[in-house]
Amino acid sequence: MVDIQKIFAEGVESSFLVEIGARTIIMFILILIILRLSGRRGVRQLTLFEVAIIISLGSAAGDPMFQEEIPIFHSIVVFICVIFVYKLVTWIASRSENIAHLLEGKVLPVVKDGVFDIKHENDNTFSRMEFFSELRNLNIEHLGQVKEGILEVDGTLSVLFYADSDVRYGLPLFPSSFKKVDVFSAEGPFACMYCGHVVFSFENDSKACPRCNKTQWSKALNSKRV
Ligand SMILES: [Zn+2]
Structure with missing residues (x-):
């Protein structure tokens, strides 16, 4: 039998609950300061390198909130080290394109002149379904509207459109026509x-x-963008 009482409440000391509150507030403020110091504007899209940083900070940030035996000072040392490595590696990457590519990946051309760029079909760096959905999110009805599409290192998609007069026939992206x-x-x-x-x-x-x-073929569309 699963002992619910044990899972939720074994070893709970009411005196430590207040300390948890204090530790959490301190750690939360420290996390905000650290993220601010890292120099990033937002967290909507992270590169793989930044995800690695966040994971390294995660346990250092969360554990001291409720683990009695962990002094917050240890977390601060971890924070300082991680930010130091982050700044150092970012600095090195800014001086060497190869190292930047190694850390962040490269931009990936995915659409060129209204067709998929099939050079990358075996890369497995993006899933076709996901890519269709990204294009639909940009209100693109079919590939003939797209002059160029590039997958950025943070996973977002940048698209250049054809002028209306240059829209060509292309592969439909919405299920009703695909x-x-x-x-x-x-x-x-x-x-x-x-x-x-x-x-x-x-x-x-x-x-x-x-x-x-x-x-396998679908009917091509050449409708203009609306
Ligand atoms: Zn084909």
């Missing part, structure tokens, strides 16, 4: 569901994509 069609009975143009390559009609029996060799 549907497999039979290229021999349906009306073209078609977009390769894998790489976004657009084909207007199929002359011979093969329906393999000339760009990526996959064989």
Whole structure:
């Protein structure tokens, strides 16, 4: 049997509860100061390097809030060391592009001239589904509206659009139009569901994509951005 009483309350000393309150307030203020000192404006998107920093700080920040035997001074020493390493590595990275790439990753071109950049198909650095959803979040109906799309190191997507007059046929991104069609009975143009390559009609029996060799096609769209 699971002993609920033991899990929740074994060893609770009421006198220590007040100390927990005080420790938590002190640690919380220290965390805010440390994050402010790190020089970051926001925490919406973190690079992998910054996530590593946050994880290192996590236990040093949280444990002393409720562990009687941990003096807060130890946490302060950890904070100082981590911030020192963070500043040092950031400084080194600012002087060497290679080290910066090693730490933060590189920007990744994902769309170029209305089609997926398939050079990176085996990188596994981004999931196709996630990427579709990111593009939809930017109100992009189909790839033919996108001149260039880049995945930034913090995981956000930056997109350059075609002018309305230059919008071309492209792969639909919303499920209502992203549907497999039979290229021999349906009306073209078609977009390769894998790489976004657009084909207007199929002359011979093969329906393999000339760009990526996959064989699933959706109807292409060329609607303008609204
Ligand atoms: Zn293709």
